[in-house]
Amino acid sequence: MTEQPHLLTATSALHLLQIGALTVEAYVTALLSHIRTSEPTIKAWAHLNSDLVLSQARRLDQLPFSQRGPLFGLPIGIKDIIHTKHMPTSHSSPLFPSPPSTQDAPALLVLSNLSGLLLGKTATTEFAISTRGPPTTNPRNAAHTPGGSSSGSAAAVAAFHVPLAVGTQTGGSIIRPAAFTGVYGYKPTWGAVSLAGVSSVSPTCDTIGFFARSVADLELLATAYRIEDLEPVVETPLELKGARIVFCKTPVWEKAEKGTIDAFAKAKELLRARGAEVVDLELPAAFAEVGEWARTIHAGEGRASFLGYYLQDREKLDSVIREQVENVKGVSRAGLLAAYDGCAALRPVWDGIAGRFDAVVVPSVPGEAPEGLGYTGDASFCAIWTVLHAPALNVPGFVGEKGLPVGLTVVGGRCTDLRVLRAGKAIGEVFEADGGWKDRS
Amino acid sequence: MTEQPHLLTATSALHLLQIGALTVEAYVTALLSHIRTSEPTIKAWAHLNSDLVLSQARRLDQLPFSQRGPLFGLPIGIKDIIHTKHMPTSHSSPLFPSPPSTQDAPALLVLSNLSGLLLGKTATTEFAISTRGPPTTNPRNAAHTPGGSSSGSAAAVAAFHVPLAVGTQTGGSIIRPAAFTGVYGYKPTWGAVSLAGVSSVSPTCDTIGFFARSVADLELLATAYRIEDLEPVVETPLELKGARIVFCKTPVWEKAEKGTIDAFAKAKELLRARGAEVVDLELPAAFAEVGEWARTIHAGEGRASFLGYYLQDREKLDSVIREQVENVKGVSRAGLLAAYDGCAALRPVWDGIAGRFDAVVVPSVPGEAPEGLGYTGDASFCAIWTVLHAPALNVPGFVGEKGLPVGLTVVGGRCTDLRVLRAGKAIGEVFEADGGWKDRS
Numbered sequence: 001m002t003e004q005p006h007l008l009t010a011t012s013a014l015h016l017l018q019i020g021a022l023t024v025e026a027y028v029t030a031l032l033s034h035i036r037t038s039e040p041t042i043k044a045w046a047h048l049n050s051d052l053v054l055s056q057a058r059r060l061d062q063l064p065f066s067q068r069g070p071l072f073g074l075p076i077g078i079k080d081i082i083h084t085k086h087m088p089t090s091h092s093s094p095l096f097p098s099p100p101s102t103q104d105a106p107a108l109l110v111l112s113n114l115s116g117l118l119l120g121k122t123a124t125t126e127f128a129i130s131t132r133g134p135p136t137t138n139p140r141n142a143a144h145t146p147g148g149s150s151s152g153s154a155a156a157v158a159a160f161h162v163p164l165a166v167g168t169q170t171g172g173s174i175i176r177p178a179a180f181t182g183v184y185g186y187k188p189t190w191g192a193v194s195l196a197g198v199s200s201v202s203p204t205c206d207t208i209g210f211f212a213r214s215v216a217d218l219e220l221l222a223t224a225y226r227i228e229d230l231e232p233v234v235e236t237p238l239e240l241k242g243a244r245i246v247f248c249k250t251p252v253w254e255k256a257e258k259g260t261i262d263a264f265a266k267a268k269e270l271l272r273a274r275g276a277e278v279v280d281l282e283l284p285a286a287f288a289e290v291g292e293w294a295r296t297i298h299a300g301e302g303r304a305s306f307l308g309y310y311l312q313d314r315e316k317l318d319s320v321i322r323e324q325v326e327n328v329k330g331v332s333r334a335g336l337l338a339a340y341d342g343c344a345a346l347r348p349v350w351d352g353i354a355g356r357f358d359a360v361v362v363p364s365v366p367g368e369a370p371e372g373l374g375y376t377g378d379a380s381f382c383a384i385w386t387v388l389h390a391p392a393l394n395v396p397g398f399v400g401e402k403g404l405p406v407g408l409t410v411v412g413g414r415c416t417d418l419r420v421l422r423a424g425k426a427i428g429e430v431f432e433a434d435g436g437w438k439d440r441s
Numbered sequence: 442m443t444e445q446p447h448l449l450t451a452t453s454a455l456h457l458l459q460i461g462a463l464t465v466e467a468y469v470t471a472l473l474s475h476i477r478t479s480e481p482t483i484k485a486w487a488h489l490n491s492d493l494v495l496s497q498a499r500r501l502d503q504l505p506f507s508q509r510g511p512l513f514g515l516p517i518g519i520k521d522i523i524h525t526k527h528m529p530t531s532h533s534s535p536l537f538p539s540p541p542s543t544q545d546a547p548a549l550l551v552l553s554n555l556s557g558l559l560l561g562k563t564a565t566t567e568f569a570i571s572t573r574g575p576p577t578t579n580p581r582n583a584a585h586t587p588g589g590s591s592s593g594s595a596a597a598v599a600a601f602h603v604p605l606a607v608g609t610q611t612g613g614s615i616i617r618p619a620a621f622t623g624v625y626g627y628k629p630t631w632g633a634v635s636l637a638g639v640s641s642v643s644p645t646c647d648t649i650g651f652f653a654r655s656v657a658d659l660e661l662l663a664t665a666y667r668i669e670d671l672e673p674v675v676e677t678p679l680e681l682k683g684a685r686i687v688f689c690k691t692p693v694w695e696k697a698e699k700g701t702i703d704a705f706a707k708a709k710e711l712l713r714a715r716g717a718e719v720v721d722l723e724l725p726a727a728f729a730e731v732g733e734w735a736r737t738i739h740a741g742e743g744r745a746s747f748l749g750y751y752l753q754d755r756e757k758l759d760s761v762i763r764e765q766v767e768n769v770k771g772v773s774r775a776g777l778l779a780a781y782d783g784c785a786a787l788r789p790v791w792d793g794i795a796g797r798f799d800a801v802v803v804p805s806v807p808g809e810a811p812e813g814l815g816y817t818g819d820a821s822f823c824a825i826w827t828v829l830h831a832p833a834l835n836v837p838g839f840v841g842e843k844g845l846p847v848g849l850t851v852v853g854g855r856c857t858d859l860r861v862l863r864a865g866k867a868i869g870e871v872f873e874a875d876g877g878w879k880d881r882s
Contacts, residue, residue, distance in 0.1 A: 089543065101543045102530065106641070109749030191644060194745045200547070200637035203644060226748060230774045304635045307667060308550030333671045333856040337792070344785030351778070415774040 005030035010074050010163035010217035017073040020065075024057040024073035024117065031075055031119070035161045041142050043135040044156040046080040047087050048120030056117055069115030071224055076111055077156040077165035079149075080121040081128045081199035082208075084108065087118070091199050092126045092134055095309055095316045105197025107166070107208050107225075114224050119162055122152025125376060127309075128168055129201045129302065130318040133373040138181055140404050144369040147177030148376030150211070154181045157211040164221065165211040170201040170298065172365070172382025174209040175409055178394035180369035180377065182405030182437060184428070186210050186218045186421070187382075189414045190389035192227050202301040204340070205294065205386050215393070215425035222417060233418040238426040241275030243358040245427075248281040250362055251288040252380040257367030259400030260408075263435070266398060267361060267408055270430050281353070281360070286346060291380055293339035294387040299329045300336035343387050350388050351413030359423035364409045368400035381409070391417040393424040397431025405437050446471035451515050451604035451658035458514040461506075465498040465514035465558065472516055472560070476602045482583050484576040485597040487521040488528050489561030497558055510556030512665055517552055518597040518606035520590075521562040522569045522640035523649075525549065528559070532640050533567045533575055536750055536757045546638025548607070548649050548666075555665050560603050563593025566817060568750075569609055570642045570743065571759040574814040579622055581845050585810040588618030589817030591652070595622045598652040605662065606652040611642040611739065613806070613823025615650040616850055619835035621810035621818065623846030623878060625869065627651050627659045627862065628823075630855045631830035633668050643742040645781070646735065646827050656834070656866035663858060674859040679867040682716030684799040686868075689722040691803055692729040693821040698808030700841030701849075704876070707839060708802060708849055711871050722794070722801070727787060732821055734780035735828040740770045741777035784828050791829050792854030800864035805848045809841035822850070832858040834865040838872025846878050 005013065005027050016022035032050050039045060053075075060073050083089050083101035090098035104112060112118060123134040128149040136151040138144040139159035146155040150167025154177030157165050167174045169187045178185025187209035195206055212218050247268055249256070256264070268278045302324030309317060310325040323329070354360050363381045370377055385392045391412050398406040410427060412420040431437075446454065446468050457463035473491050480486060494516075501514050524530050524542035531539035545553060553559060564575035569590040577592040579585040580600035587596040591608025595618030598606050608615045610628045619626025628650035636647055653659045688709055690697070697705070709719045743765030750758060751766040764770070795801050804822045811818055826833045832853050839847040851868060853861040872878075 083543070096544055099543050102524070102540050103537055104749075106746065106749035109753050113749065113752035191742055192745060194641055194747075194749065195644065196639075196641035196746065198637075200635055203632060203636065226744065228774055230778070301632055303667065304633060305547065305637065306635075308545075308547035308554065308635065311554035312550050333669055337671070337789070337855055341785070341789050344782070344788075347785075348778070348782050414778055 071116035075119040147180035172379030179364035179407035259367035263398035296339040354413035368404040397435030512557035588621035613820030620805035620848035700808035704839035737780040795854035809845040838876030
């Protein structure tokens with residue numbers, strides 16, 4: 001052991017666990033010890049039962065080698081809107097008590113049946129739609145939000161509590177907290193992972209995704225979920241020399257702050273220096289409407305998603321949820337259908353555009369994480385790709401004026417997830433090496 | 442009381458319950474007594490606890506009049522893939538034990554918070570995707586299937602066990618069993634009712650819907666779920682005289698059997714006799730592909746929906762589920778996207794076509810319910826409208842050669858649910874009066 005176990009990426013830990021150089025019990029013991037030290041500041045966890053974790057670790061250690069799955073012994077944080085059998089699921093809502101569910105959500109059965117270890121439930125904003133923050137702080141600076149709604153999942157990975165965490169994104173709830181906390185965040189193509197047993201916000205946009213500290217770790221999960229591309233992906237790393245990489249400011253570029261503007265410019269420079277052919281892309285005019293369509297779909301679908309809770313006790317719901325049911329935004333059914341059809345028509349258009357390049361780089365967020373924990377930040381740059389059902393990967397590596405991380409997103413056409421990860425791996429190595437962000441944990 | 446309570450429609454029962462002429466306890470006592478008599482043959486229920494039902498009825502009876510909601514005291518059957526807090530949810534799967542869930546699914550919170558009574562869980566095919574029948578028999582002839590996957594919900598309403606039941610449709614799982622059992626079945630526009638807490642088959646197609654013995658009963662539920670149309674709907678009944686009613690054989694008409702062919706012809710005749718302007722519609726050629734696209738989407742999305750269960754214990758899954766995960770049909774990601782985009786492009790085309798008429802009538806099913814309980818029937822006529830996200834209503838009233846009911850479907854453009862129900866009410870009165878089907882219960 002050359003490192004403290006909590007600093008290992010999933011891929012590195014997996015290797016040690018598989019060869020028996022590290023037991024699951026020793027691994028989670030190290031993680032729990034580190035968590036005990038930093039959790040009082042980070043507050044990433046909605047539920048974490050050390051005894052349960054240790055007993056599961058010992059059970060995994062007793063598995064014969066032949067029965068150890070491809071995620072053997074990897075501890076995974078689970079966003080607290082995903083139902084778990086052995087842990088409560090609170091949705092960060094005061095509406096209900098939060099006993100354990102009947103069964104793990106199907107998406108979690110994939111992890112546990114491949115010998116992963118569901119370590120605990122990570123803090124979220126209320127029903128993953130409120131932008132009012134949970135108590136979780138940004139591991140890079142506790143005075144700042146880690147972003148939301150997958151606040152705890154991002155913070156737990158950034159703070160070395162776990163190597164992997166599961167989150168969800170309806171607007172920007174994976175990419176944004178990944179960017180704010182300086183980790184990789186991956187939102188697959190819509191539909192790639194089952195959402196059964198997950199609190200629903202907008203069925204058109206809701207997507208399960210993942211946090212990790214390396215792209216290789218995310219590739220482990222993509223394999224676990226049997227995510228496949230339209231076309232087989234070349235297994236060798238993307239060669240940046242000669243690669244066609246397009247930068248797209250998107251129609252909401254006016255929201256970009258200094259951190260993102262600087263990162264965008266520096267990223268181009270770094271990739272050009274590695275021999276990439278860097279070009280700029282302006283999207284066709286119709287894409288300017290996607291952001292508004294996404295807001296219409298969220299509001300329109302939220303009416304149905306939250307009606308039951310609203311009738312149960314509207315006073316216990318965050319105002320953003322109440323306002324969706326009450327249709328404060330005045331979304332008409334005709335407007336909702338127009339948003340559906342507008343997005344649907346642009347999805348193949350976007351796929352075609354993205355397919356012409358080796359990688360597409362876009363902003364992740366306006367800039368560094370806002371100060372304070374009350375507001376988890378703006379999802380404008382992410383929501384476009386969510387509602388277009390496109391795979392997206394936050395790649396960290398840059399730093400803003402306040403010393404907080406800034407990430408950029410590699411995005412692709414639908415069902416080019418592995419291609420996005422492969423491109424993000426090569427690009428991430430450059431950003432991490434020369435982007436200026438230094439992880440000081 | 443001029444009738445035995447179990448024969449009441451929801452609307453009639455509600456009136457008596459609201460004025461205090463019938464207590465909820467007396468109502469459910471009558472239902473439970475009738476169920477005890479007929480359930481040994483019908484086998485509609487996966488779970489029904491009389492003590493729980495009676496205690497809930499007494500609790501409702503104690504509600505002050507001012508707190509009685511618009512579904513006060515109405516007993517409702519719940520398909521056993523929808524999570525319930527006080528009753529187990531088995532998904533008709535041998536994979537798990539089936540303890541109660543943490544919470545009622547949000548769609549059920551709507552019912553219970555409007556003072557409805559969740560009576561019990563109704564039998565379904567395995568995870569609502571298998572076409573292998575549960576033991577439920579058709580209340581019109583126990584030698585025949587009631588259809589599936591919402592087998593128990595349809596049978597419970599047809600057998601006068603409950604006035605209302607909740608089901609789901611991914612292909613034809615509401616319309617088909619409604620047609621086979623001779624009741625009204627209503628599948629709303631996709632997205633109208635939350636699917637959280639419901640077992641997922643295909644997120645693009647899955648839709649919660651309802652069974653009842655009158656359209657007025659379904660309108661009660663549409664109001665409860667705050668379903669609204671694109672345009673306000675005229676409150677007066679549809680006047681058939683002069684109404685433009687279009688009959689569409691759909692691209693799968695070759696599947697129609699004598700029962701449906703005869704019903705189709707007779708329906709035209711009956712509506713013409715009432716003064717309706719009856720016309721025939723041939724869909725544009727592109728619609729011929731919708732059925733195949735629906736199958737592609739079911740198979741493609743089933744891979745993710747069932748992966749967790751498959752990894753848990755593939756041997757305990759029905760072969761249709763195993764084959765989805767194993768992608769036996771060889772659905773490519775490119776094929777899936779083509780199916781998504783093809784359907785998405787046709788949705789507004791269909792809305793435009795449907796909007797030109799006062800009502801559109803299509804077949805519900807090939808014909809009468811097949812004999813035997815092993816196979817729940819063909820969804821071809823329904824799957825088109827499901828994947829187009831169109832509201833659909835099975836209207837009973839006809840009878841086939843074997844003496845079993847045959848229904849036809851009134852279908853509309855997206856978000857014209859109330860318009861479809863209004864048309865279905867006027868059309869249903871004609872079919873029920875003169876279509877030839879006589880309910881012999």
